[in-house]
Amino acid sequence: MANHNTLRPDLKHISDQIKPGSRVLDLGCADGELLAWLQGNKAVRGIGVDVDVMSIVSCVEKGLNVIQADMESGLQSFEDGSFDYVVLSLTIQAMHNIELILQEMLRVGKVGIVTFPNFGFWENRWQILIGRMPVSETIPYEWYNTPNIHFCTVNDFDKLLGKMGMKVDKQVVLHQGETVDFLPNLFGSLALVQFSLANQ
Amino acid sequence: MSESVGIVTPKKLVFEDPITLSSGVVIPRYELMVETYGSLNADKSNAILICHALSGHHHIAGKHKPEDKAAGWWDNMVGPGKPIDTNKFFVIGLNNLGGCHGSTGPSSINPETNAPYGSSFPVVLVRDWVETQARLADRLGIQQFAAIIGGSLGGMQALRWSITYPERVRHALVIASAPKLTAQNIAFNDVARQAIITDPEFHGGDFYQHGVVPRRGLRLARMLGHITYLSDDGMGEKFGRMLRSGEYKYGFDVEFEIESYLRYQGDKFSTMFDANTYLLMTKALDYFDPARHYGGSLAEAMRQAQAKFLVVSFTSDWRFAPSRSREIVKALLDADRTVSYAEITSQHGHDAFLMEDAPYMAVMRAYLNNVAKEIA
Numbered sequence: 001m002a003n004h005n006t007l008r009p010d011l012k013h014i015s016d017q018i019k020p021g022s023r024v025l026d027l028g029c030a031d032g033e034l035l036a037w038l039q040g041n042k043a044v045r046g047i048g049v050d051v052d053v054m055s056i057v058s059c060v061e062k063g064l065n066v067i068q069a070d071m072e073s074g075l076q077s078f079e080d081g082s083f084d085y086v087v088l089s090l091t092i093q094a095m096h097n098i099e100l101i102l103q104e105m106l107r108v109g110k111v112g113i114v115t116f117p118n119f120g121f122w123e124n125r126w127q128i129l130i131g132r133m134p135v136s137e138t139i140p141y142e143w144y145n146t147p148n149i150h151f152c153t154v155n156d157f158d159k160l161l162g163k164m165g166m167k168v169d170k171q172v173v174l175h176q177g178e179t180v181d182f183l184p185n186l187f188g189s190l191a192l193v194q195f196s197l198a199n200q
Numbered sequence: 201m202s203e204s205v206g207i208v209t210p211k212k213l214v215f216e217d218p219i220t221l222s223s224g225v226v227i228p229r230y231e232l233m234v235e236t237y238g239s240l241n242a243d244k245s246n247a248i249l250i251c252h253a254l255s256g257h258h259h260i261a262g263k264h265k266p267e268d269k270a271a272g273w274w275d276n277m278v279g280p281g282k283p284i285d286t287n288k289f290f291v292i293g294l295n296n297l298g299g300c301h302g303s304t305g306p307s308s309i310n311p312e313t314n315a316p317y318g319s320s321f322p323v324v325l326v327r328d329w330v331e332t333q334a335r336l337a338d339r340l341g342i343q344q345f346a347a348i349i350g351g352s353l354g355g356m357q358a359l360r361w362s363i364t365y366p367e368r369v370r371h372a373l374v375i376a377s378a379p380k381l382t383a384q385n386i387a388f389n390d391v392a393r394q395a396i397i398t399d400p401e402f403h404g405g406d407f408y409q410h411g412v413v414p415r416r417g418l419r420l421a422r423m424l425g426h427i428t429y430l431s432d433d434g435m436g437e438k439f440g441r442m443l444r445s446g447e448y449k450y451g452f453d454v455e456f457e458i459e460s461y462l463r464y465q466g467d468k469f470s471t472m473f474d475a476n477t478y479l480l481m482t483k484a485l486d487y488f489d490p491a492r493h494y495g496g497s498l499a500e501a502m503r504q505a506q507a508k509f510l511v512v513s514f515t516s517d518w519r520f521a522p523s524r525s526r527e528i529v530k531a532l533l534d535a536d537r538t539v540s541y542a543e544i545t546s547q548h549g550h551d552a553f554l555m556e557d558a559p560y561m562a563v564m565r566a567y568l569n570n571v572a573k574e575i576a
Contacts, residue, residue, distance in 0.1 A: 053559040060566040067541045
């Protein structure tokens with residue numbers, strides 16, 4: 001069983017947001033690290049979704065429920081409002097259809113939690129300033145081999161949520177696993193945003 | 201280290217209690233051909249039932265004689281150290297009622313007439329098979345199966361088990377299957393049946409008395425079936441437009457390798473399978489529709505189940521396409537049941553579920569390892 005302290009930093013912060021006994025859908029769940037921890041420590045009923053078959057194998061090995069699917073076409077397998085939380089960790093920047101997935105997250109769940117690398121982080125800005133595409137701890141790829149196609153800053157993401165009739169309920173900006181309170185859009189390399197529908 | 205189960209011997213079990221089939225017909229006495237692997241543990245909790253597909257039977261793994269060329273039909277999946285590990289599980293294979301490999305079927309002698317059943321053998325539904333399998337479990341003292349596993353028509357039996365006997369199935373593994381056939385699927389089945397029924401040597405199903413076999417019909421049925429179990433890409437890669445002699449002959453004999461292959465498969469099948477059984481099995485496929493008894497709602501049907509499910513499909517399977525497996529998954533999720541789903545990339549079409557494919561084997565192994573831990 002993964003120790004809370006050994007969880008990937010963004011997963012650790014996500015796990016802090018989730019109430020015991022809730023229902024969680026983990027999109028792009030990879031090897032199921034977060035779900036396994038939540039199931040073992042918070043009695044969460046969880047389902048993972050991933051497009052990669054080896055992720056499915058890892059999750060099945062851990063005794064998790066996991067569905068192999070490509071999220072780009074939506075979450076048709078899941079009924080409206082069937083989850084308390086829908087998590088999308090470090091995946092949104094690699095997706096094509098961002099508006100659809102955000103909409104789908106709040107269709108099947110009450111609360112969405114997204115983590116993403118913050119493009120506004122000062123090191124990224126600095127590398128752009130000296131004429132290079134940023135490569136950093138949270139964006140560890142070169143421009144020619146990156147799976148990431150949609151970078152944004154903390155401010156950009158909040159703005160998109162607003163445009164879509166969604167509101168930010170909680171925002172944590174991190175750098176090297178520690179929360180950043182001072183000028184987060186400049187000093188945080190990774191953002192966690194918890195959001196829900198604005199009119200609820 | 202995985203190895204073969206070795207030499208195995210099937211066993212014929214006699215059931216003297218009459219069974220009333222879904223069609224209303226009563227069979228007073230029947231026999232089932234059964235083959236088992238591994239050993240049943242003390243509390244009889246480690247049994248796995250493997251349900252066969254259209255032309256399947258009891259011989260799943262190992263060989264009957266050392267000189268046999270081919271092993272059982274799922275030998276790559278079942279054995280010591282294999283995904284369905286016979287060191288951990290007691291695995292049961294059987295030839296279903298209506299079959300032609302030792303169980304009571306159309307070619308068996310009807311004790312009332314002392315002649316083969318032939319056309320008088322009743323239509324058998326998936327639920328009837330499940331009933332006979334439940335009686336088989338009773339006979340072996342198995343209250344609950346650790347898992348019921350099946351591909352294609354076998355997956356339908358696993359689904360039906362989970363609905364009819366929820367408390368007797370711990371896990372159901374439904375592979376390359378569908379919750380019911382599409383019109384296109386029924387159409388293929390009917391072409392196959394028509395090929396058999398219109399064979400002049402079919403004699404309305406009573407060909408046994410005439411000392412003949414409707415071989416041409418059965419051959420055509422199998423050739424058609426075979427095409428639909430493969431994918432265009434898979435067939436293209438294996439055969440392409442390869443010619444046997446290297447040049448066009450401008451006639452209707454076998455020229456392309458694919459023609460030769462299909463004819464060979466058809467011929468082989470027509471000598472070892474019973475025409476009436478083929479009709480029965482395809483009809484069972486057509487009739488299967490568990491949602492029918494629940495107002496057309498598959499989710500409502502699956503709400504009866506208590507089993508945990510693993511559903512697996514294959515990308516190039518167009519006869520039982522992944523979208524059909526996703527219907528099962530959606531129904532299970534809607535019914536709030538426990539389910540995992542893997543969609544394996546493969547170019548082998550419907551037959552992929554019998555092939556050795558690393559990610560597929562890994563999913564099955566991972567899932568069944570956990571089943572073994574649960575019952576330990």
